[in-house]
Amino acid sequence: MHGPALSGWLLMLLCGITSAYCVLRARSGTAGERRAAHADAVMGFGMAAMAVPAALLTLPDWMWAVYTVAFGGAAVRALVGARRSGHHLHHLVGSLAMVYMAVAMAPGAGQGGHAAHAAAGAAGGVPVLTGVLLAYYALYVLRSAGRLIPVDTAAGGSDGRGGGAPGGPGIAWGARPELAMACRLTMGLAMFAMLLTL
Template sequence: MHGPAMSGWLLMALCATTGAYCLLRTRSETAEGRRTARAEALMGFGMAAMAMPAAVVTPPEWGWAVYAVLFGAAALRALWFSRRSGHHLHHLVGSAAMVYMAFTMAPGDGGGHGGHAGHGGMATAGGIPLLTGLLLAYYAVYVLRSGARLIPVAATAGGGGPVGEVPVEGGWGTRPELALACRLTMGIAMFAMLLTL
């Protein structure tokens, strides 16, 4: 369990944990918050499944099609809800990236469980370099922007305490900094998965 297998296990555990926390958030959010948390949970669990090392579980030949259909539907849903919230545009990009990675998993010349975890398929084994580069650039900016938002500020505009000490009524499930940390985690994981295409 060294090298790529170890990083696959770590990525899988990180994404699954993030997905589980997002599921917990659905119990304590507003209607829009629940919708967002469900989309993020789907993304976390889907990324965890894609990151599973091929040496342990070889996905079925048709597994890529399941991912493509599932995340294609999630992309259409995100497109529909992006009318209300700009954050759903990020979900649209994420779902589209998952569909793209699913197509790189499709059985082809390379065979196996390739792409980000050794999958084969698409015109070139790693997908389309320009599209991969654009997605990498998007996620690099997203991760840097999300990380900067987690940095505590000395005081709020109203003269209160630090931003991280906002009173929380619903418990740890509604803490905005934890939700942001989950988004940052999934952004880093998506960047890592795209890097290995």
């Protein structure tokens, strides 16, 4: 029991910190970047709440219905926004995955909902659908990690951002695209880990 509880704590902490940074990101940038940061923050906070170890808090039965409705609404919003940006398609998949996990972990869907999830023993879910989502998130994580690898752009080793050292005066922390990508990579890994428990 200690191992799964520890993984729940780590997932909760990781998603919570990542989401807090997404809230900071939402304070700057274009309107589209702010919308994406808000969507990332909602997804991360939802994942953090879902990962709360059962030893700390046993969620009431109705909470799974709240998750389903909330992330169903997020999926509709992402579907509407998908015409503007490819990142909305990722939010659509993520929101639908959250709905799927909430339904699969609800009491009566498997072996006891949140407690089973926290113990990495939830028996809910459709294996084929879980496998498709795991494959999607594995590819997403690999692609995101590849985009974080620095590339020499010109003689002199400048990366083209003109900001000097990280956190320097050239660019704000909230506007650093590599940090936004690192947040998305982190949440992709957390989603992959949560899907493994189904």
